[in-house]
Amino acid sequence: MTPDPDPSAAPTPMPGGEPLRRRRVRYSGTHPKRFSEKYKERAPERYADAVAKVIASGKTPAGSHRSIMVAEILETLEPRPGQTVVDCTLGYGGHAREILGRLGEEGRLIGFDCDPVELPKTVERLRQAGWDESRFIPVRSNFAGLAAGLAGLGIHGVDGILADLGVSSMQIDDPTRGFTYKDDGPLDLRMNPLKGLSAAEWLARATPVGLATALRDNADEPMADALAGAVVEAVRKRPVTGTQELARLLHEIYRTRGWTRDKTEGDARIRRFFQALRIEVNDEFGVLEALLRQLPDCLKPGGRVAILTFHSGEDRRVKHAFAEGQRRGIYQVVNDSVRRPGPEELRSNPRSASAKLRWAIRGTGASHSKAG
Numbered sequence: 001m002t003p004d005p006d007p008s009a010a011p012t013p014m015p016g017g018e019p020l021r022r023r024r025v026r027y028s029g030t031h032p033k034r035f036s037e038k039y040k041e042r043a044p045e046r047y048a049d050a051v052a053k054v055i056a057s058g059k060t061p062a063g064s065h066r067s068i069m070v071a072e073i074l075e076t077l078e079p080r081p082g083q084t085v086v087d088c089t090l091g092y093g094g095h096a097r098e099i100l101g102r103l104g105e106e107g108r109l110i111g112f113d114c115d116p117v118e119l120p121k122t123v124e125r126l127r128q129a130g131w132d133e134s135r136f137i138p139v140r141s142n143f144a145g146l147a148a149g150l151a152g153l154g155i156h157g158v159d160g161i162l163a164d165l166g167v168s169s170m171q172i173d174d175p176t177r178g179f180t181y182k183d184d185g186p187l188d189l190r191m192n193p194l195k196g197l198s199a200a201e202w203l204a205r206a207t208p209v210g211l212a213t214a215l216r217d218n219a220d221e222p223m224a225d226a227l228a229g230a231v232v233e234a235v236r237k238r239p240v241t242g243t244q245e246l247a248r249l250l251h252e253i254y255r256t257r258g259w260t261r262d263k264t265e266g267d268a269r270i271r272r273f274f275q276a277l278r279i280e281v282n283d284e285f286g287v288l289e290a291l292l293r294q295l296p297d298c299l300k301p302g303g304r305v306a307i308l309t310f311h312s313g314e315d316r317r318v319k320h321a322f323a324e325g326q327r328r329g330i331y332q333v334v335n336d337s338v339r340r341p342g343p344e345e346l347r348s349n350p351r352s353a354s355a356k357l358r359w360a361i362r363g364t365g366a367s368h369s370k371a372g
């Protein structure tokens with residue numbers, strides 16, 4: 001991977017001896033707002049002070065991700081020297097680093113992620129930090145293929161499994177991925193842009209009923225039917241391909257129908273719409289259910305699983321699967337109530353606000369009846 005060009009870097013000498021001058025990135029105001037302007041945040045190894053200031057202000061530096069509920073997850077998974085642990089959602093590698101640090105020389109971490117853009121960067125970071133192939137094994141795959149991926153590595157049971165669901169800050173902040181409408185970008189929203197339909201393609205084919213179902217199931221949108229009808233009608237007349245184009249269309253629909261009183265309410269509705277699209281194009285509920293079905297067979301007896309969820313549709317599925325697993329005697333222990341981030345984490349990282357942690361421990365019995 002070639003690193004992003006750093007506009008403030010020393011001039012690069014040309015073969016003929018003349019330096020190639022790079023212009024400093026210019027932005028209006030005192031602070032960079034756009035992803036492309038935040039070159040300091042995207043080079044933490046070079047601009048540690050600038051990055052520390054961003055974190056102290058309660059923000060996530062562009063191009064990175066602040067891991068959520070790290071202490072609680074370590075307490076739950078109890079990673080120990082010599083163990084094998086799977087991180088199903090490697091992301092920036094924040095949780096993975098902490099777990100790797102507890103697995104000792106003989107332990108190993110298998111890191112799954114389906115994102116072909118961010119995964120190589122994370123692998124490079126973890127290799128640079130000293131985790132070689134014998135201790136950190138990356139797998140570019142959807143976690144719906146967890147059992148097959150482990151079998152392919154000759155692994156038939158692990159001591160711990162972590163899933164930190166949803167998207168990373170790197171994905172959200174990068175306008176070329178289409179997860180945000182703060183900057184303009186293609187309406188994509190896929191964690192793996194090499195597979196499936198982009199959000200623009202999905203929307204172009206959506207029926208009013210299909211879109212209304214997605215809005216209701218994925219984002220609890222109260223006006224799902226009317227909104228879906230208006231959007232499908234507009235998109236059929238004129239396809240929408242950009243994030244800000246979609247945001248403008250939604251604002252216009254809300255305004256003309258009197259559905260929003262102010263911009264804050266309108267923005268919240270737009271965020272819900274994007275969430276519904278994201279869950280749809282990534283089949284987030286389908287792959288979560290596939291993961292939940294495979295967990296018991298991937299855990300050793302006594303193995304632990306921890307799952308961080310970020311909205312009710314995810315949390316409900318995890319809660320149900322763990323309770324059902326306990327009823328069938330697969331899980332020996334399941335947490336009674338969800339754990340939430342503490343006040344300090346909520347203050348310092350607002351992106352942790354909706355996080356809920358659930359966990360379970362597989363029974364030590366040799367066999368179990370398979371979950372349906």
Ligand SMILES: C[S@@+](CC[C@H](N)C(=O)[O-])C[C@H]1O[C@@H](n2cnc3c(N)ncnc32)[C@H](O)[C@@H]1O
Nearest residue numbers: 067089091092093094095113114115142143164
């Ligand atoms: C919230 S981030 C994880 C952050 C990570 N725990 C850390 O500390 O840096 C979620 C990551 O999981 C990945 N992901 C989400 N769903 C996935 C799936 N079904 N299969 C594989 N990776 C997935 C995303 O691409 C993203 O990189």
